[in-house]
Amino acid sequence: MNRLKTPRKQNTSRTRAQYETFPYPERRAEEEDQRLITGSPADWGEVVHYIFGGRDPGAEGNPIRILVAGGGTGDALVxxxxxxxxxxxxxxxxxxxxxxxxxxxxxxxxxRRGLENVTFVTGSFVDLAADYGPFDYIDCCGVLHHLPDPDAGLRALAQSLKPGGGMGLMVYATLGRTGVYHMQEMMQRLSAEAGGRARLETGKALFESLPPTNWLKRNPFVNDHIQGGDAGFYDLLLHQQDRAYRVDEVYEFVKQAGLRLQSFVEPMRYDPEIYATDPAIRKQVAALAPQARHAMAELLAGNITKHIFYVLKADNKTAVPAMTLQGQKAVVKPRKDANARQAAAGLIPYLGRIEGARLAASVAKSGQIKINFNGFSVSCKLPPASPAIISRIDGVKTFEDIRQSFAPVPDAPSFYAQIVALFSVLSAANLMFVRQPGGKDL
Ligand SMILES: C[S@@+](CC[C@H](N)C(=O)[O-])C[C@H]1O[C@@H](n2cnc3c(N)ncnc32)[C@H](O)[C@@H]1O
Structure with missing residues (x-):
């Protein structure tokens, strides 16, 4: 009702104007011959793990419907x-x-890739998503924070989701972007309100004149203005419709849309224990409730520039597969019914965006894995059989197949104890997932 009278329509035009002049990110079709860009959210392995509890909804030819909302120049789409x-x-x-x-x-x-399974729509997903839904998976990366009313935008997407579906989202994070909003405020104070090339020129002149003490100059965690071409510079520093979120605000944002936060990505990045070195402080942060732990991690780290996370409908109880030892057996938390547990042996592990042979070789050398989170490095010890296990992971073999492939075959309790330890570290780093063979329920 009265949509034309709300500021939303006006502000959407300004956002549209920016992306007509500077489509984001800068891409050329010919680059598709060289590489496939993969990333979070929306990598299919991640979606199966975080949203569908290890059960691929598209397995066995089941139709699956996906929306890429605010798809830009197409990274997640492609x-x-x-x-x-x-x-x-x-x-x-x-x-x-x-x-x-x-x-x-x-x-x-x-x-360029000869793909044919896409319908292209020009317009606002806030108005249009419901017409094309419902969807099993919705990707909305780097978009909601540009809406005049992000809450309404997320609600519109939530309403276009199937009951068992989920979304992969990315919104800007406040602390890691320190200096970005100082730049936007200076542009406002200089009345540099015009869009397009004129705004870009003023912005570049302002950036060049920043003293070395300026927070943006001192912030090593944002670099799109240096590496992302004109579109990257504009998108990071000159956007006229842009906000950022702290962890608690992300939780609120998700809740008001009738959703719940399933996991941040990478989960380990939101674990305050990897940052705090003092044992007493570590003990205290370990005892906090999940939301408070995540908020503490953001404060401790200081380098989180964007929040990437998966969400489900609030009443969807699907769990992210988490492995534990129960007696001498490795078990995973299943979908939906949090009380039932299933043996891990029949699950198929797969690696996320990392080459198994390379990872196995580096773990063999040091007995640990070193993970870099935007300048913060954390090392985690891994069990002795890790290199041999990692090099056998091919996305087809189950854990039990892997055990049987050793000569001599290791005894189950000690093998699965190592699997649990390995999976706990690698899945928290977003490097290893498990799926159910044939797409059956966990
Ligand atoms: C920063 S770009 C992100 C593009 C892409 N999602 C990515 O991560 O590479 C934001 C995109 O959202 C689009 N956008 C903003 N508001 C929108 C809306 N209400 N409906 C549809 N697209 C929108 C813009 O046109 C722009 O292409």
Whole structure:
């Protein structure tokens, strides 16, 4: 009702104007011949793990519907469409974006790869998502924080989700972006309100004149203005419709849309114990409730520039597969019924965006894994059989197949104790997931 009278329509035009001039991120179709860009959220392995509890909803030819909301020049779209085709999935993907210029680039990338499973729509997903839904998975990366009313935007997406579906979201994080909003405020104070090239020129002149003490100059965690071309500079520093979130605000944001936060990515990055060195402090943070732990991690780290997270409908009880030892057996938490547990032996492990042979070689050398979170490095000890196990993970073999492939075959309790230890570290780092063979319920 009265949509034209709300400021939303006006502000959406300004956002649209920006992305017509500077489609984001800068991409060319020919680059598709060289590489596939993968990332979080929306990598299909992650989606199966975080949203569907290890059960691939597209397995066995089941139709699966995906929305890429604010798809821009197509990074998540191309990744999802390619992964769907590679898996032989019966997927239907809808792309919606305000910007026609962005859509043309996304379309050319999809065409370059010969992919055909995408419907392109130009307009606002706030108005249009419901017309094309409901969806099993919605990707909305780097978009909601640009809406005049992000809460309403997230509610619109939530309403277009199937009851068992979920979303992968990314919104800006306040602390890691220290200095970005100082720059935007200075632009306002200089009345540099014009959009397009004129704004870019003023912004660049201002940036060049910043003294070395300025917070943006001192912030090593943001770099799109240096590495992302004109579109990156504009998107990071000159946006006129832009906000950021702290962890507690993310929780509120998700809750008001009738959703619940399933996991931040990488989960380990939101664990305050990896940052706090003092044992007494570590003990205290370990005792906090999950939301408070995540908020503490953000405060301790200081380098989180964006929050990447998966959400489900509030009443969807699907759990992220977490492995524990019960007696002498390794078990995982199942979907939906948190009381039942299932033996881990029949599950299929797979690695996330890391080459098994390389990881196995580096773990063999040091007995540990070193993970870098945007300048913060954390080392985790891994059990002795880790390199041999990691090099056998191929996305097809179950844990039990892996055990049987050793000569001599290790005894089950000690093997699975190592699996639990390995999985706990690698899954928290977003490097290892498990799935159920054949897409059955966990
Ligand atoms: C920063 S870009 C992100 C693009 C892409 N999701 C990515 O991560 O590479 C934001 C995109 O959201 C689009 N957008 C902003 N508000 C929108 C809305 N209400 N409906 C559809 N698209 C929108 C913009 O046109 C722009 O292409």
């Amino acid at each position: 990744m999802l469409a390619q992964q769907a085709q590679d898996r032989g999935a019966n997927a239907e993907i809808v792309y919606i974006d305000l910007s026609e210029a962005s859509r043309k680039i996304a379309q050319s990338r999809i065409a």
